[in-house]
Amino acid sequence: MNMKPLLPVITPNNAARLTRVRQLGSPRTEVGRGQHLGFAPTGNHLFAKDKSGSGMRWWKSLGDAEETAGDGEFTLAAFKPGFIRDSSIVGIGAPVAAAAVPWRYRLMDLSVENGELRREAALPSTVSGFGTSWNDLALVLMEEDEAQLWNLDTWRLVRGLGGIDAPARVTGCAFSPEGRYVAAVGTLDDGTQSGIWLWDLEKGTGPDYLPLTARFIWSVAFHPSEPLLVAGGDTIVVDVVDVKEVRITRTLKNFYCLPSSLNFNPAGDLLVVGGAGQSFAVHRFDTGARMFSHEDDNEFQSSDALFSPDGRFIAWGQGDGTVGLWGVASVS
Template structure:
């Protein structure tokens, strides 16, 4: 990456421009892409919502690694891209697995895509998330919750699971590793909510009801005890983690935000949404400072900041990934 590329800030975010397109177009393309950067560098991971195609770019170089459906069929959860050069995800049940027809937690080598580890799980997975220190939260459909140590490849601790049947959509860890949060919507028609575990003492999950009918995305602020939740409304709720209450609501988002991601400084919030592209908003006011979209209304993809704050990646409507930055001359 070129050091001359400016860090994206409140003052220059309006001047974002697409500097690169990753991957090859596939038209027609429907669905969406889940994106993630490795926490310690600018390696970028992209997986389709169907779980059939996993791609990554090393240091955003020209070489594209692709794992086909036949080799590593993934479940729909967003994989975790770990700092040690491995990708961790949930493998869908297949006959060729070490334990056939069981969901698996698995690790792939970044360089080759080869399978490094896999462990069978006792029942289907309802939500999954990975933290940069090698900790994973795995929620199972029998109300169980487990913490995994991905460096030793051993379960760390059993946690109390979610007591209601719900469609869970996203999982996030606080930067300090103290909390984990999951958002979703109960199947009984009650309001959506966010569930919060305190991983230091193993308590939780505490539950907070939300006014939005459906919750789809959660992200922790990088330095403050806050998290944000988006769903099927044009609003984003800001939650105080310590008091576990909604402190304010950011209104008039350009789309229904299916994913939310903070800039490294926490002053900007990227939102990808319902086929209308992505936008960047100020976190303090909710004001939109940048927006881009294409003509594909059939896909919903993530928009995420790079760890150095110089790039935003967004899954485009033709199946490629766009890389956005501020022109050094702006």
């Protein structure tokens, strides 16, 4: 049996040689505003969800061969779902009459094999933000100044948390790699200031609030090994935040595009940025220097760009509705 050789891990030394090595899915006539993407934390399984619709697709075993596991139109709210384990996609379901508790927002667990609903739990009010961790935790933010921490393995509410006490539009949510910290970013409803809200789950404190540089904020990502996170929005700069001290330590400037999504490689020395518009770019984390960039001709879509868990791929939602996988095609 002939096996394809694995692509090399993407590093600062070879990132300038990125090329598209695979294209997933079929082109779509109505692309909308772009695609949310997510990798399973322990394998190269990938989902893609339309930002402006309910369509969701996923692929398995990208390191070996493209294998489509399912393709469906699920009635999920327009929040970014999260791959929790290799068998599940968890997300927030919009209120429908057919739910176990009708017309309530729901926490939903879908099978990655066939898209079937495995579990659901009714939520007390409208959901404003949602994020998941690799170790089966989820933060659910409500519009009524309430937050919940869920254990997705036991499918039980762990405890209530302090909510966001200011009217704000939440645009991103992320857990730190070890699951201690969780962050939500957003912009105050009056449009005067963006900021980040931080919870320390070990101490049971938060959220602490920190204003950010951009007026409107869109993206947040934790560093894989240091107590840092990055946040970006409607300017070509990215704030680096110390989560222990809740302060901005530095600002990376002159990014190639407005960062609608941010994601670290496993080593933490590269950032991939999905741009507001039709582009993505790879930057060094230490200097902010651009290593690689690419754009297509659909200026109306803004899609996520993500490193795979093994660091060998970058996935980016393309303007024709497909997903491109980028890697270093050779080591020579």
